[in-house]
Amino acid sequence: MAKLAAVLATTHHPFYLKATTAPVEQQIPQAAEWKRKVEAYRETLTKAEPELLVMVGADHFHQFFLDNYPQFLIGKAPRYDATFYNEEREFGIPKYVLEGHEDLSNFMHKGLLARGFDFAFSNELKLDHSIICPIITTRPQADLPVVPIYTNIFAPPLPSPKRFWELGRAIREIIDEYPSDKRIAAIGSGHLSLELGGPRQFRETGPDPEFDRQAIEWLSTGNIDAILANVTHESMARSGNATHGFMDLILMMGIAGPIPAAYSDSLSLFHTMEAYITWYPEGAAQ
Template sequence: MSTIAGGIFTSHVPGIGQAIAKGLKQDPYWKPFFDGWHTVHDWLKREKPDVLVCFYNDHGLNFFLDKLPTFAIGAADGYRHEDEGWGISGYKPYPGMPELSWHIIEQVVHDEFDPTMCQKMLVDHALAIPVEMAWPDEEESWPFKLVPIAINTVQYPLPSPKRCFEFGRSVGRALESWPGDEKIVVMGTGGLSHQLEGERAGHINIEYDTFCMDNLSRDPEALLQHSSLDIAELAGSQGVEILNWIAARGAMRGSVTELSRNYHIPISNTAAATMLLENHETVLA
Protein backbone atom coordinates (compact mmCIF):
# COMPACT_ATOMS: atom_id res chain seq x y z
CA MET A 1 0.00 0.00 0.00
CA SER A 2 1.08 3.55 -0.65
CA THR A 3 1.91 5.85 2.24
CA ILE A 4 1.66 9.61 2.62
CA ALA A 5 4.90 10.35 4.41
CA GLY A 6 4.40 14.05 4.97
CA GLY A 7 3.87 17.51 3.61
CA ILE A 8 6.08 20.46 2.68
CA PHE A 9 4.55 23.91 2.87
CA THR A 10 6.40 26.89 1.49
CA SER A 11 6.37 30.28 -0.21
CA HIS A 12 7.05 30.45 -3.95
CA VAL A 13 8.38 34.00 -4.48
CA PRO A 14 9.87 34.27 -8.02
CA GLY A 15 12.93 36.08 -6.62
CA ILE A 16 13.97 32.84 -4.86
CA GLY A 17 14.62 31.31 -8.28
CA GLN A 18 16.82 34.25 -9.22
CA ALA A 19 18.69 33.98 -5.90
CA ILE A 20 19.40 30.29 -6.61
CA ALA A 21 20.56 31.12 -10.15
CA LYS A 22 22.90 33.83 -8.86
CA GLY A 23 24.30 31.63 -6.07
CA LEU A 24 23.01 33.84 -3.26
CA LYS A 25 22.05 31.12 -0.74
CA GLN A 26 24.63 32.43 1.74
CA ASP A 27 23.87 36.09 1.08
CA PRO A 28 22.69 37.77 4.32
CA TYR A 29 19.35 38.73 2.73
CA TRP A 30 18.57 35.18 1.56
CA LYS A 31 20.35 32.95 4.08
CA PRO A 32 17.62 33.05 6.76
CA PHE A 33 15.12 31.67 4.24
CA PHE A 34 17.41 29.03 2.71
CA ASP A 35 18.48 27.86 6.18
CA GLY A 36 14.88 26.83 6.82
CA TRP A 37 15.29 23.98 4.32
CA HIS A 38 17.99 21.90 6.02
CA THR A 39 15.50 19.78 7.95
CA VAL A 40 13.46 19.28 4.77
CA HIS A 41 16.56 18.08 2.90
CA ASP A 42 17.48 15.63 5.69
CA TRP A 43 13.93 14.34 5.83
CA LEU A 44 13.69 13.86 2.05
CA LYS A 45 17.02 11.99 2.03
CA ARG A 46 15.67 9.70 4.71
CA GLU A 47 12.16 9.21 3.32
CA LYS A 48 12.98 9.19 -0.42
CA PRO A 49 9.41 9.77 -1.63
CA ASP A 50 8.54 8.36 -5.05
CA VAL A 51 5.67 10.73 -5.77
CA LEU A 52 5.07 14.46 -5.30
CA VAL A 53 1.50 15.76 -5.25
CA CYS A 54 1.80 19.54 -5.42
CA PHE A 55 -1.02 22.01 -4.77
CA TYR A 56 -0.19 25.43 -6.23
CA ASN A 57 -1.73 28.31 -8.17
CA ASP A 58 -1.00 29.18 -11.78
CA HIS A 59 0.00 32.82 -12.37
CA GLY A 60 -0.95 33.04 -16.04
CA LEU A 61 1.34 30.48 -17.66
CA ASN A 62 -0.91 27.49 -18.38
CA PHE A 63 -4.25 29.16 -17.75
CA PHE A 64 -5.57 32.51 -18.89
CA LEU A 65 -8.70 34.28 -17.69
CA ASP A 66 -10.61 33.10 -20.79
CA LYS A 67 -10.90 29.62 -19.26
CA LEU A 68 -9.94 29.44 -15.62
CA PRO A 69 -10.64 26.29 -13.62
CA THR A 70 -11.23 26.38 -9.87
CA PHE A 71 -9.47 23.02 -9.45
CA ALA A 72 -7.28 21.52 -12.19
CA ILE A 73 -5.50 18.17 -11.99
CA GLY A 74 -2.59 17.34 -14.26
CA ALA A 75 -2.87 13.94 -15.95
CA ALA A 76 0.07 14.13 -18.32
CA ASP A 77 3.05 11.86 -18.94
CA GLY A 78 5.24 14.82 -18.03
CA TYR A 79 5.26 18.55 -17.32
CA ARG A 80 7.43 21.49 -18.22
CA HIS A 81 8.04 24.97 -16.90
CA GLU A 82 8.21 27.72 -19.51
CA ASP A 83 8.94 31.43 -19.74
CA GLU A 84 6.35 33.31 -17.70
CA GLY A 85 7.26 36.71 -19.09
CA TRP A 86 10.60 37.35 -17.41
CA GLY A 87 12.78 35.23 -19.69
CA ILE A 88 13.45 32.62 -17.01
CA SER A 89 13.13 28.98 -18.00
CA GLY A 90 15.26 25.89 -18.16
CA TYR A 91 14.08 24.02 -15.09
CA LYS A 92 14.33 20.29 -15.61
CA PRO A 93 11.13 18.65 -16.90
CA TYR A 94 9.00 16.74 -14.43
CA PRO A 95 7.95 13.13 -15.07
CA GLY A 96 4.23 12.57 -14.61
CA MET A 97 2.26 9.65 -13.24
CA PRO A 98 -0.95 9.71 -15.27
CA GLU A 99 -2.27 6.47 -13.80
CA LEU A 100 -2.23 8.02 -10.32
CA SER A 101 -3.62 11.31 -11.69
CA TRP A 102 -6.63 9.49 -13.11
CA HIS A 103 -7.08 7.54 -9.89
CA ILE A 104 -7.22 10.87 -8.03
CA ILE A 105 -9.63 12.31 -10.59
CA GLU A 106 -11.94 9.27 -10.22
CA GLN A 107 -11.94 9.67 -6.44
CA VAL A 108 -12.56 13.42 -6.31
CA VAL A 109 -15.36 13.26 -8.88
CA HIS A 110 -16.87 10.41 -6.87
CA ASP A 111 -16.69 12.76 -3.90
CA GLU A 112 -18.62 15.35 -5.96
CA PHE A 113 -15.77 17.69 -6.87
CA ASP A 114 -15.58 18.86 -10.49
CA PRO A 115 -11.93 19.26 -11.51
CA THR A 116 -10.62 20.24 -14.92
CA MET A 117 -8.58 17.31 -16.27
CA CYS A 118 -5.37 18.31 -18.01
CA GLN A 119 -3.46 15.96 -20.29
CA LYS A 120 -1.24 18.89 -21.21
CA MET A 121 -0.20 21.32 -18.51
CA LEU A 122 2.66 23.76 -18.07
CA VAL A 123 3.69 24.35 -14.48
CA ASP A 124 4.89 27.76 -13.32
CA HIS A 125 7.26 29.12 -10.66
CA ALA A 126 4.76 28.27 -7.92
CA LEU A 127 5.71 24.64 -8.46
CA ALA A 128 9.18 24.96 -9.98
CA ILE A 129 10.75 27.03 -7.19
CA PRO A 130 9.59 24.94 -4.22
CA VAL A 131 10.82 21.82 -6.06
CA GLU A 132 14.21 23.46 -6.65
CA MET A 133 14.33 24.34 -2.95
CA ALA A 134 13.38 20.86 -1.79
CA TRP A 135 15.69 18.90 -4.12
CA PRO A 136 18.67 21.24 -4.72
CA ASP A 137 21.22 18.54 -5.59
CA GLU A 138 19.53 16.66 -8.42
CA GLU A 139 21.70 17.21 -11.48
CA GLU A 140 20.11 15.05 -14.16
CA SER A 141 16.50 14.30 -13.36
CA TRP A 142 13.99 14.43 -10.52
CA PRO A 143 13.75 11.45 -8.17
CA PHE A 144 9.93 11.62 -8.04
CA LYS A 145 6.90 11.49 -10.29
CA LEU A 146 4.62 14.49 -10.20
CA VAL A 147 0.90 15.09 -9.92
CA PRO A 148 0.31 18.86 -10.13
CA ILE A 149 -2.96 20.26 -8.81
CA ALA A 150 -3.74 23.92 -9.51
CA ILE A 151 -6.20 25.90 -7.40
CA ASN A 152 -7.62 29.24 -8.54
CA THR A 153 -6.38 31.99 -6.23
CA VAL A 154 -6.54 34.67 -8.94
CA GLN A 155 -10.09 35.22 -10.17
CA TYR A 156 -12.84 35.84 -7.61
CA PRO A 157 -14.96 34.19 -6.51
CA LEU A 158 -12.26 31.87 -5.14
CA PRO A 159 -13.12 28.49 -3.64
CA SER A 160 -13.65 28.73 0.11
CA PRO A 161 -10.99 27.49 2.51
CA LYS A 162 -13.45 24.81 3.63
CA ARG A 163 -13.94 23.67 0.03
CA CYS A 164 -10.17 23.53 -0.51
CA PHE A 165 -9.69 21.53 2.68
CA GLU A 166 -12.40 19.05 1.68
CA PHE A 167 -10.92 18.81 -1.82
CA GLY A 168 -7.56 18.02 -0.25
CA ARG A 169 -9.20 15.37 1.97
CA SER A 170 -10.66 13.78 -1.14
CA VAL A 171 -7.22 13.74 -2.82
CA GLY A 172 -5.88 12.19 0.40
CA ARG A 173 -8.50 9.41 0.23
CA ALA A 174 -7.39 8.72 -3.34
CA LEU A 175 -3.74 8.50 -2.31
CA GLU A 176 -4.58 6.14 0.55
CA SER A 177 -6.51 3.82 -1.75
CA TRP A 178 -3.82 3.73 -4.44
CA PRO A 179 -2.76 0.08 -4.67
CA GLY A 180 0.91 0.80 -5.50
CA ASP A 181 3.60 0.78 -2.82
CA GLU A 182 4.83 4.31 -3.51
CA LYS A 183 5.79 6.72 -0.79
CA ILE A 184 4.09 10.07 -1.37
CA VAL A 185 4.89 13.61 -0.24
CA VAL A 186 2.36 16.41 -0.64
CA MET A 187 3.25 20.06 -1.08
CA GLY A 188 1.29 23.28 -0.70
CA THR A 189 2.91 26.45 -2.04
CA GLY A 190 2.43 30.21 -1.78
CA GLY A 191 1.90 32.75 0.96
CA LEU A 192 2.27 33.63 3.65
CA SER A 193 1.01 37.19 4.04
CA HIS A 194 1.85 39.52 1.16
CA GLN A 195 0.20 41.97 -1.18
CA LEU A 196 1.64 43.18 -4.45
CA GLU A 197 -1.04 45.55 -5.67
CA GLY A 198 -2.89 48.65 -4.55
CA GLU A 199 -2.29 51.34 -1.98
CA ARG A 200 -1.91 48.59 0.63
CA ALA A 201 0.99 46.94 -1.27
CA GLY A 202 3.56 45.65 1.19
CA HIS A 203 0.94 44.50 3.68
CA ILE A 204 2.21 41.81 6.07
CA ASN A 205 0.39 40.26 9.04
CA ILE A 206 2.65 38.40 11.48
CA GLU A 207 -0.22 37.61 13.84
CA TYR A 208 -2.35 35.90 11.20
CA ASP A 209 0.63 34.02 9.72
CA THR A 210 1.55 32.77 13.18
CA PHE A 211 -2.04 31.67 13.76
CA CYS A 212 -1.90 29.66 10.52
CA MET A 213 1.48 28.07 11.29
CA ASP A 214 0.49 27.23 14.88
CA ASN A 215 -2.66 25.46 13.74
CA LEU A 216 -1.52 23.84 10.49
CA SER A 217 -0.45 20.57 12.11
CA ARG A 218 -2.67 20.33 15.19
CA ASP A 219 -5.94 21.99 14.20
CA PRO A 220 -6.08 22.86 10.48
CA GLU A 221 -9.83 23.35 10.67
CA ALA A 222 -9.14 26.52 12.65
CA LEU A 223 -8.01 28.01 9.33
CA LEU A 224 -11.45 27.38 7.85
CA GLN A 225 -13.23 29.94 10.04
CA HIS A 226 -12.31 32.72 7.59
CA SER A 227 -13.68 33.18 4.09
CA SER A 228 -11.30 33.70 1.17
CA LEU A 229 -12.11 37.43 1.27
CA ASP A 230 -11.44 37.47 5.02
CA ILE A 231 -8.03 35.96 4.26
CA ALA A 232 -7.39 38.58 1.56
CA GLU A 233 -8.08 41.25 4.15
CA LEU A 234 -5.99 39.55 6.85
CA ALA A 235 -3.07 38.22 4.82
CA GLY A 236 -3.11 40.47 1.76
CA SER A 237 -4.47 39.79 -1.69
CA GLN A 238 -1.74 37.23 -2.48
CA GLY A 239 -1.89 35.85 1.06
CA VAL A 240 -4.91 33.88 -0.17
CA GLU A 241 -2.40 31.48 -1.71
CA ILE A 242 -2.62 29.75 1.66
CA LEU A 243 -5.58 27.96 0.07
CA ASN A 244 -2.92 25.70 -1.48
CA TRP A 245 -1.53 24.96 2.00
CA ILE A 246 -5.01 24.24 3.29
CA ALA A 247 -5.71 21.76 0.47
CA ALA A 248 -2.34 20.03 0.90
CA ARG A 249 -2.91 19.76 4.66
CA GLY A 250 -6.33 18.25 3.92
CA ALA A 251 -4.63 15.44 2.01
CA MET A 252 -2.79 14.40 5.21
CA ARG A 253 -5.46 12.41 7.01
CA GLY A 254 -3.37 10.53 9.52
CA SER A 255 -1.77 11.68 12.73
CA VAL A 256 0.20 14.79 11.82
CA THR A 257 3.17 16.32 13.63
CA GLU A 258 5.22 19.41 12.90
CA LEU A 259 8.89 18.61 12.27
CA SER A 260 10.17 22.07 11.40
CA ARG A 261 9.15 25.63 10.79
CA ASN A 262 10.94 28.65 9.38
CA TYR A 263 9.36 32.09 9.17
CA HIS A 264 11.30 35.04 7.79
CA ILE A 265 10.43 38.59 6.73
CA PRO A 266 10.96 39.86 4.12
CA ILE A 267 11.70 37.82 1.04
CA SER A 268 10.85 40.28 -1.70
CA ASN A 269 7.42 41.62 -0.58
CA THR A 270 6.54 38.43 1.27
CA ALA A 271 6.48 36.99 4.76
CA ALA A 272 8.17 33.75 3.74
CA ALA A 273 7.62 30.45 5.51
CA THR A 274 8.68 26.84 5.17
CA MET A 275 7.11 24.07 7.21
CA LEU A 276 7.61 20.31 7.27
CA LEU A 277 4.84 18.10 8.63
CA GLU A 278 4.99 14.34 9.05
CA ASN A 279 1.97 12.13 8.49
CA HIS A 280 1.52 8.84 10.36
CA GLU A 281 -1.20 6.51 9.32
CA THR A 282 -3.93 6.20 11.88
CA VAL A 283 -4.07 2.53 12.81
CA LEU A 284 -7.59 1.21 12.66
CA ALA A 285 -8.62 -1.01 15.57
Protein backbone atom coordinates in the same frame (compact mmCIF):
# COMPACT_ATOMS: atom_id res chain seq x y z
CA MET B 1 -1.50 0.14 -0.79
CA ALA B 2 0.62 3.26 -1.29
CA LYS B 3 2.33 4.93 1.66
CA LEU B 4 1.92 8.66 2.26
CA ALA B 5 5.46 9.34 3.42
CA ALA B 6 5.34 13.11 3.95
CA VAL B 7 3.25 16.22 3.40
CA LEU B 8 5.00 19.55 2.85
CA ALA B 9 3.37 22.99 2.81
CA THR B 10 5.55 25.86 1.72
CA THR B 11 5.67 29.24 0.04
CA HIS B 12 7.08 29.62 -3.48
CA HIS B 13 9.17 32.75 -3.61
CA PRO B 14 10.38 32.96 -7.24
CA PHE B 15 13.59 34.84 -6.40
CA TYR B 16 15.07 32.11 -4.17
CA LEU B 17 17.36 30.57 -6.78
CA LYS B 18 18.60 33.89 -8.13
CA ALA B 19 19.06 35.37 -4.65
CA THR B 20 21.12 32.49 -3.30
CA THR B 21 23.30 31.74 -6.35
CA ALA B 22 24.34 35.29 -7.23
CA PRO B 23 27.91 36.34 -6.40
CA VAL B 24 28.16 36.84 -2.64
CA GLU B 25 28.73 40.57 -2.96
CA GLN B 26 25.46 40.88 -4.89
CA GLN B 27 23.31 38.78 -2.55
CA ILE B 28 20.63 40.21 -0.30
CA PRO B 29 21.46 40.28 3.44
CA GLN B 30 19.10 37.36 4.16
CA ALA B 31 20.49 35.09 1.43
CA ALA B 32 22.67 32.89 3.62
CA GLU B 33 19.96 32.35 6.23
CA TRP B 34 17.38 31.75 3.49
CA LYS B 35 19.59 29.07 1.92
CA ARG B 36 20.23 27.45 5.30
CA LYS B 37 16.54 27.28 6.16
CA VAL B 38 15.58 25.89 2.76
CA GLU B 39 18.26 23.21 2.92
CA ALA B 40 17.10 22.18 6.40
CA TYR B 41 13.54 22.00 5.11
CA ARG B 42 14.67 19.92 2.14
CA GLU B 43 15.94 17.28 4.53
CA THR B 44 12.39 16.71 5.79
CA LEU B 45 11.49 15.44 2.33
CA THR B 46 14.74 13.56 1.77
CA LYS B 47 14.36 11.55 4.99
CA ALA B 48 10.89 10.42 3.85
CA GLU B 49 12.48 8.68 0.83
CA PRO B 50 9.68 9.52 -1.63
CA GLU B 51 9.31 7.79 -4.97
CA LEU B 52 6.48 9.92 -6.37
CA LEU B 53 5.29 13.48 -5.76
CA VAL B 54 1.78 14.92 -5.75
CA MET B 55 2.34 18.64 -6.34
CA VAL B 56 -0.26 21.32 -5.53
CA GLY B 57 0.02 24.84 -6.92
CA ALA B 58 -1.82 27.53 -8.85
CA ASP B 59 -1.40 29.00 -12.30
CA HIS B 60 -0.36 32.67 -12.19
CA PHE B 61 -2.38 33.57 -15.30
CA HIS B 62 0.19 31.90 -17.51
CA GLN B 63 -2.20 29.55 -19.30
CA PHE B 64 -5.56 30.08 -17.56
CA PHE B 65 -7.31 33.43 -17.80
CA LEU B 66 -10.61 35.03 -16.87
CA ASP B 67 -12.24 33.60 -19.99
CA ASN B 68 -11.60 30.02 -18.77
CA TYR B 69 -10.16 29.48 -15.31
CA PRO B 70 -10.90 26.08 -13.72
CA GLN B 71 -11.50 25.87 -9.97
CA PHE B 72 -9.52 22.63 -9.75
CA LEU B 73 -7.45 20.84 -12.40
CA ILE B 74 -5.24 17.76 -12.51
CA GLY B 75 -2.45 17.08 -14.98
CA LYS B 76 -2.57 13.71 -16.75
CA ALA B 77 0.44 13.96 -19.05
CA PRO B 78 3.46 11.65 -19.40
CA ARG B 79 5.75 14.66 -18.93
CA TYR B 80 5.48 18.36 -18.14
CA ASP B 81 7.40 21.30 -19.55
CA ALA B 82 7.98 23.97 -16.95
CA THR B 83 8.91 27.63 -16.64
CA PHE B 84 7.42 30.44 -18.69
CA TYR B 85 9.44 33.13 -20.44
CA ASN B 86 8.72 35.87 -17.91
CA GLU B 87 9.84 33.53 -15.09
CA GLU B 88 13.15 32.95 -16.86
CA ARG B 89 13.57 36.65 -17.57
CA GLU B 90 12.54 38.10 -14.21
CA PHE B 91 13.45 35.36 -11.73
CA GLY B 92 16.23 33.42 -13.41
CA ILE B 93 14.31 30.13 -13.15
CA PRO B 94 15.61 27.61 -15.70
CA LYS B 95 13.43 25.42 -17.88
CA TYR B 96 12.54 21.94 -16.64
CA VAL B 97 10.93 18.81 -17.98
CA LEU B 98 9.34 16.73 -15.23
CA GLU B 99 8.24 13.14 -15.65
CA GLY B 100 4.53 12.57 -15.08
CA HIS B 101 2.77 9.55 -13.57
CA GLU B 102 -0.28 8.87 -15.71
CA ASP B 103 -1.49 5.92 -13.67
CA LEU B 104 -1.78 7.85 -10.41
CA SER B 105 -3.17 10.90 -12.24
CA ASN B 106 -5.96 8.79 -13.73
CA PHE B 107 -6.63 7.01 -10.44
CA MET B 108 -6.69 10.36 -8.61
CA HIS B 109 -8.99 11.96 -11.18
CA LYS B 110 -11.52 9.13 -10.98
CA GLY B 111 -11.37 9.13 -7.19
CA LEU B 112 -11.96 12.87 -7.00
CA LEU B 113 -14.95 12.67 -9.35
CA ALA B 114 -16.40 9.86 -7.23
CA ARG B 115 -16.08 12.11 -4.17
CA GLY B 116 -17.94 15.03 -5.73
CA PHE B 117 -14.99 17.10 -6.98
CA ASP B 118 -15.63 17.91 -10.64
CA PHE B 119 -12.02 18.37 -11.69
CA ALA B 120 -10.91 19.69 -15.03
CA PHE B 121 -7.92 17.90 -16.52
CA SER B 122 -5.15 18.58 -18.97
CA ASN B 123 -2.98 16.30 -21.07
CA GLU B 124 -0.81 19.29 -22.11
CA LEU B 125 -0.31 21.17 -18.85
CA LYS B 126 2.72 23.43 -18.50
CA LEU B 127 3.94 24.18 -14.97
CA ASP B 128 4.83 27.56 -13.55
CA HIS B 129 6.78 28.61 -10.47
CA SER B 130 4.11 27.53 -7.97
CA ILE B 131 5.33 23.99 -8.63
CA ILE B 132 8.85 24.54 -9.96
CA CYS B 133 9.98 26.66 -6.98
CA PRO B 134 9.12 23.86 -4.51
CA ILE B 135 10.98 21.44 -6.80
CA ILE B 136 14.02 23.73 -6.69
CA THR B 137 13.89 24.03 -2.91
CA THR B 138 12.89 20.50 -1.87
CA ARG B 139 13.98 18.22 -4.75
CA PRO B 140 16.46 20.15 -6.91
CA GLN B 141 17.53 17.03 -8.80
CA ALA B 142 13.94 16.94 -10.20
CA ASP B 143 14.20 13.18 -10.55
CA LEU B 144 10.79 11.97 -9.35
CA PRO B 145 7.52 11.61 -11.30
CA VAL B 146 4.88 14.20 -10.42
CA VAL B 147 1.11 14.46 -10.39
CA PRO B 148 0.33 18.19 -10.59
CA ILE B 149 -2.87 19.67 -9.17
CA TYR B 150 -3.83 23.29 -9.80
CA THR B 151 -6.32 25.26 -7.69
CA ASN B 152 -7.98 28.60 -8.24
CA ILE B 153 -6.71 31.12 -5.70
CA PHE B 154 -6.72 34.11 -8.06
CA ALA B 155 -9.91 34.44 -10.14
CA PRO B 156 -13.12 35.09 -8.14
CA PRO B 157 -15.45 33.51 -7.30
CA LEU B 158 -13.11 31.23 -5.37
CA PRO B 159 -13.84 27.95 -3.58
CA SER B 160 -14.15 28.33 0.18
CA PRO B 161 -11.40 27.53 2.70
CA LYS B 162 -13.54 24.60 3.84
CA ARG B 163 -13.63 23.25 0.28
CA PHE B 164 -9.82 23.31 0.15
CA TRP B 165 -9.70 21.36 3.42
CA GLU B 166 -12.21 18.85 2.09
CA LEU B 167 -10.22 18.45 -1.12
CA GLY B 168 -7.12 17.69 0.93
CA ARG B 169 -9.00 15.01 2.85
CA ALA B 170 -10.22 13.48 -0.43
CA ILE B 171 -6.69 13.43 -1.88
CA ARG B 172 -5.48 11.68 1.26
CA GLU B 173 -8.14 8.98 0.93
CA ILE B 174 -7.20 8.39 -2.69
CA ILE B 175 -3.48 8.14 -1.94
CA ASP B 176 -4.22 5.66 0.84
CA GLU B 177 -6.30 3.57 -1.59
CA TYR B 178 -3.85 3.67 -4.50
CA PRO B 179 -2.91 0.04 -5.29
CA SER B 180 0.85 0.40 -5.26
CA ASP B 181 3.78 -0.03 -2.93
CA LYS B 182 5.08 3.45 -3.81
CA ARG B 183 6.10 5.97 -1.17
CA ILE B 184 4.25 9.15 -2.08
CA ALA B 185 4.97 12.65 -0.80
CA ALA B 186 2.60 15.58 -1.27
CA ILE B 187 4.11 19.04 -1.70
CA GLY B 188 1.98 22.16 -2.00
CA SER B 189 2.80 25.83 -2.15
CA GLY B 190 0.81 28.96 -1.44
CA HIS B 191 1.17 32.19 0.52
CA LEU B 192 0.81 33.72 3.93
CA SER B 193 -0.21 37.39 3.92
CA LEU B 194 0.83 38.82 0.58
CA GLU B 195 0.26 41.99 -1.43
CA LEU B 196 1.04 42.01 -5.15
CA GLY B 197 1.02 45.33 -6.97
CA GLY B 198 -0.80 47.08 -4.14
CA PRO B 199 0.17 49.80 -1.65
CA ARG B 200 1.30 47.28 0.99
CA GLN B 201 3.69 45.33 -1.24
CA PHE B 202 7.14 46.69 -0.46
CA ARG B 203 7.25 46.81 3.32
CA GLU B 204 9.86 45.29 5.58
CA THR B 205 7.42 42.49 6.47
CA GLY B 206 4.39 40.90 4.91
CA PRO B 207 1.29 43.11 4.95
CA ASP B 208 -0.20 41.37 8.01
CA PRO B 209 2.39 39.95 10.43
CA GLU B 210 -0.30 38.97 12.94
CA PHE B 211 -2.06 36.82 10.35
CA ASP B 212 1.29 35.25 9.45
CA ARG B 213 1.98 34.39 13.10
CA GLN B 214 -1.46 32.87 13.57
CA ALA B 215 -1.38 31.00 10.26
CA ILE B 216 1.93 29.30 11.08
CA GLU B 217 0.63 28.39 14.55
CA TRP B 218 -2.59 26.92 13.11
CA LEU B 219 -0.70 24.87 10.53
CA SER B 220 1.93 23.73 13.02
CA THR B 221 -0.64 22.52 15.54
CA GLY B 222 -3.11 21.07 13.00
CA ASN B 223 -5.81 23.42 14.25
CA ILE B 224 -8.32 23.25 11.41
CA ASP B 225 -11.15 24.41 13.68
CA ALA B 226 -9.39 27.73 14.28
CA ILE B 227 -8.65 28.13 10.58
CA LEU B 228 -12.24 27.54 9.50
CA ALA B 229 -13.53 29.79 12.28
CA ASN B 230 -11.25 32.70 11.39
CA VAL B 231 -10.25 32.50 7.73
CA THR B 232 -12.69 33.75 5.10
CA HIS B 233 -12.28 35.32 1.68
CA GLU B 234 -12.94 38.70 3.29
CA SER B 235 -10.42 38.25 6.11
CA MET B 236 -7.73 37.10 3.68
CA ALA B 237 -8.35 40.14 1.48
CA ARG B 238 -7.86 42.39 4.52
CA SER B 239 -4.48 40.72 5.07
CA GLY B 240 -3.27 41.32 1.51
CA ASN B 241 -4.68 41.06 -1.99
CA ALA B 242 -2.93 37.72 -2.68
CA THR B 243 -3.37 36.11 0.74
CA HIS B 244 -5.93 33.70 -0.70
CA GLY B 245 -2.95 31.49 -1.57
CA PHE B 246 -3.16 30.41 2.07
CA MET B 247 -5.98 28.10 1.00
CA ASP B 248 -3.45 25.85 -0.74
CA LEU B 249 -1.69 25.46 2.60
CA ILE B 250 -5.04 24.53 4.15
CA LEU B 251 -5.37 21.89 1.42
CA MET B 252 -1.98 20.46 2.37
CA MET B 253 -2.99 20.22 6.01
CA GLY B 254 -6.10 18.42 4.76
CA ILE B 255 -3.88 15.79 3.16
CA ALA B 256 -1.89 15.40 6.37
CA GLY B 257 -4.91 15.52 8.66
CA PRO B 258 -5.54 17.60 11.81
CA ILE B 259 -2.24 16.58 13.39
CA PRO B 260 0.73 18.59 14.68
CA ALA B 261 3.50 19.21 12.19
CA ALA B 262 6.79 17.43 12.69
CA TYR B 263 8.70 20.45 11.36
CA SER B 264 7.86 24.14 11.26
CA ASP B 265 10.04 27.08 10.29
CA SER B 266 9.64 30.53 8.80
CA LEU B 267 11.65 33.47 7.51
CA SER B 268 10.69 37.13 7.36
CA LEU B 269 11.91 38.20 3.94
CA PHE B 270 11.38 41.84 2.97
CA HIS B 271 7.75 41.99 1.71
CA THR B 272 6.65 38.49 2.72
CA MET B 273 6.91 35.76 5.33
CA GLU B 274 8.19 32.44 4.07
CA ALA B 275 6.79 29.27 5.69
CA TYR B 276 8.12 25.70 5.76
CA ILE B 277 5.84 23.05 7.31
CA THR B 278 6.17 19.24 7.18
CA TRP B 279 3.89 16.52 8.49
CA TYR B 280 4.73 12.81 8.67
CA PRO B 281 1.36 11.01 8.67
CA GLU B 282 1.36 8.07 11.07
CA GLY B 283 5.04 8.57 11.77
CA ALA B 284 6.01 7.59 8.23
CA ALA B 285 9.52 9.09 8.44
CA GLN B 286 10.08 9.09 12.18
